[in-house]
Amino acid sequence: xxxxxxxxxxxxxxxxxxxxxxxxxxxxxxxxxxxxxxxxxxxxxxxxxxxxxxxxxxxxxxxxxxxxxxxxxxxxxxxxxxxxxxxxxxxxxxxxxxxxxxxxxxxxxxxxxxxxxxxxxxxxxxx
Numbered sequence: 001x002x003x004x005x006x007x008x009x010x011x012x013x014x015x016x017x018x019x020x021x022x023x024x025x026x027x028x029x030x031x032x033x034x035x036x037x038x039x040x041x042x043x044x045x046x047x048x049x050x051x052x053x054x055x056x057x058x059x060x061x062x063x064x065x066x067x068x069x070x071x072x073x074x075x076x077x078x079x080x081x082x083x084x085x086x087x088x089x090x091x092x093x094x095x096x097x098x099x100x101x102x103x104x105x106x107x108x109x110x111x112x113x114x115x116x117x118x119x120x121x122x123x124x125x126x127x
């Protein structure tokens with residue numbers, strides 16, 4: 001993950017657990033580190049050790065999306081009040097997985113990307 005993609009409160013994965021990012025800083029060697037927090041612990045780790053959280057049905061439902069279409073080729077989720085859609089393509093010939101905002105496709109495979117886009121567009125957190 002690139003440090004420039006992250007903002008405070010982004011959800012990231014470290015050693016199989018999901019954490020909220022609470023701080024970014026550089027050590028004496030000018031390497032980036034992040035402070036992470038979840039309900040179990042608060043830790044500080046080098047940014048190179050954290051991983052993105054992939055968007056899946058669990059996260060879409062948690063972010064207020066509703067499943068509106070399900071076939072053997074595609075699953076669609078919608079968050080109507082903001083005209084957001086997210087398609088999960090189950091057919092690999094022409095993959096169409098991703099976020100759609102007012103009909104425009106947006107590259108958004110990870111939870112932190114969705115958090116950043118949502119906050120930028122609507123000025124609030126999606127949860």
